[in-house]
Amino acid sequence: xxxxxxxxxSPFCLAQKRILEYGGIAFxxxxxxxxxxxxxxxxxxxxxxxxxxxxxGKTVVFETDDDSQIIxxxxxxxxxxxxxxxxxTGTEAILWRYIENEVEGTCFKLNDVFxxxxxxxxxxxxxxxxxxxxxxxxxxxxxxxxxxxxVRQLEHxxxxxxxxxxxxxxxxxxxxxxxxFDLYGMLANxxxxxxxxxxxxxxxxxxxxxxxxKLKISQASGSADPRRSNPKQVREKLHSRHKRPAARPK
Ligand SMILES: N[C@@H](CCC(=O)N[C@@H](CS)C(=O)NCC(=O)O)C(=O)O
Numbered sequence: 289x290x291x292x293x294x295x296x297x298s299p300f301c302l303a304q305k306r307i308l309e310y311g312g313i314a315f316x317x318x319x320x321x322x323x324x325x326x327x328x329x330x331x332x333x334x335x336x337x338x339x340x341x342x343x344x345g346k347t348v349v350f351e352t353d354d355d356s357q358i359i360x361x362x363x364x365x366x367x368x369x370x371x372x373x374x375x376x377t378g379t380e381a382i383l384w385r386y387i388e389n390e391v392e393g394t395c396f397k398l399n400d401v402f403x404x405x406x407x408x409x410x411x412x413x414x415x416x417x418x419x420x421x422x423x424x425x426x427x428x429x430x431x432x433x434x435x436x437x438x439v440r441q442l443e444h445x446x447x448x449x450x451x452x453x454x455x456x457x458x459x460x461x462x463x464x465x466x467x468x469f470d471l472y473g474m475l476a477n478x479x480x481x482x483x484x485x486x487x488x489x490x491x492x493x494x495x496x497x498x499x500x501x502k503l504k505i506s507q508a509s510g511s512a513d514p515r516r517s518n519p520k521q522v523r524e525k526l527h528s529r530h531k532r533p534a535a536r537p538k
Pocket of ligand 1: 298338
């Protein structure tokens with residue numbers, strides 16, 4: 289059985305967990321303290337200390353850089369999830385950078401403000417020290433004070449996704465792909481403490497989120513399998529919204 293080694297509120301772990309659930313893949317989670325990455329260090333033979341990683345029998349899978357998406361690609365290939373259809377190569381890489389930098393950077397701060405409510409007592413000293421060493425002393429109090437500004441910032445950052453969902457059920461087309469799960473992870477992290485909701489103004493995102501939260505590959509329509517996806521169909525559907533007006537008679 290696959291093991292997901294994780295810190296449960298981490299946006300990147302929430303994304304991979306959802307992918308595993310989506311694929312109907314048998315897995316168990318192993319929670320590690322945020323400040324103690326010794327299990328990750330040991331399993332990756334001292335090559336990685338981030339989370340998540342997965343262990344699949346003798347295979348240990350971990351990221352090689354910020355944009356590698358090795359875990360998702362491994363699961364995609366092994367279980368034929370259709371997460372990285374060829375048609376969207378390049379486009380999706382630009383999107384996931386935005387999701388994992390801009391969107392993630394705002395979501396985790398908004399959630400971390402409530403850290404005392406979800407970080408186990410035994411991990412709290414390590415958590416605070418880890419944050420303050422990275423972002424400076426008092427950073428969490430600053431994020432608390434900046435909450436209204438960050439909420440507005442997040443509304444603004446999410447606006448392009450709201451527009452994307454205007455004419456399709458998922459971010460890119462008729463089927464969920466990696467970027468859907470990636471954004472899901474960031475927004476699940478935002479809501480982890482239970483104190484934040486998705487911005488109400490983004491009504492389509494508010495419908496998309498629970499859809500992605502529950503989705504199983506067996507229910508996903510159409511092109512979950514990349515070999516079944518039809519780029520021409522997608523292209524025609526997208527372009528039909530932007531038809532040029534008929535030429536004016538001269
Ligand atoms: N691109 C990586 C990013 C993973 C990542 O940044 N994880 C954070 C936790 S949310 C981490 O472990 N950072 C290293 C650290 O905390 O020392 C992925 O997709 O898994």
